Amino acid sequence: MRLVEEKINGFTLLSIEEERIDAHNSEELKLTILHLIEDGEINIIVQLKNVRFIDGSGLGALLSGHKNASSKSGKIILITIQPQVFSMFELTRLDRVFEIYANLDEAINCQLERLI
């Protein structure tokens, strides 16, 4: 799975450079997020701009990350979700579980405003 990691304003930005997340690659995503959290990177922004399809295992991988990050007082933030992919979050009501923003600037600004 092609994943790109960057550091931005204290967050780890994890960009998923795949069009499809399914059971073939979701375990790798799950483990990548888990290892980041274990390494102390507990605030992670996941960029889904290129993802056109996600299945239950993909949502499960993100949900697993959310639980692990929350248990260490961190968070998983999702940005730039394509409409059809977002509809899967709505269907499962996971849109109420995750913090979701339209883009990176909005996500960062919202987090910084909370610190003021």
Add this chain to the structure above:
Amino acid sequence: MSQSTIQIDVLIPTQTKYLDLIGHIGERVAKVLDHYQGDRDALAYHLNLVLTEATTYAIKQSHATENTNAIENNVRILIKIEADSVNIKVYDHGIGVNLNTETLQQTELDHTKENNIGLFFIKKLMDSATYTQLDDGNVLEIIKYL
């Protein structure tokens, strides 16, 4: 003129790298429906998704069972497109203990169980889902009325 019956019969090895192929067949099915009046892009995604989930389940079932017969290391997917429905049958050779009527009837997702999301999608997006034990395996039958 009514939709001609189309049947697609696919046999794949029990490997997740073929999920992309199966999912895309589902998307293409949505494009060839002659008289579908609904959101065709949404239907394409949903057929991609349920085929992906059902095939994933069959692959997991097969891996949970020690199969020595070559045919048992394959998953068969049968898609029948008719005027008023899409009927999907996914055959596995597992022991079939993890899927029951109760699981397929769930209408609300339990967020504490990450592994149940796929079956939730099948139930939520399709009109009928049944899992039946056969002499040599199991079949998950899914119907979407158009």
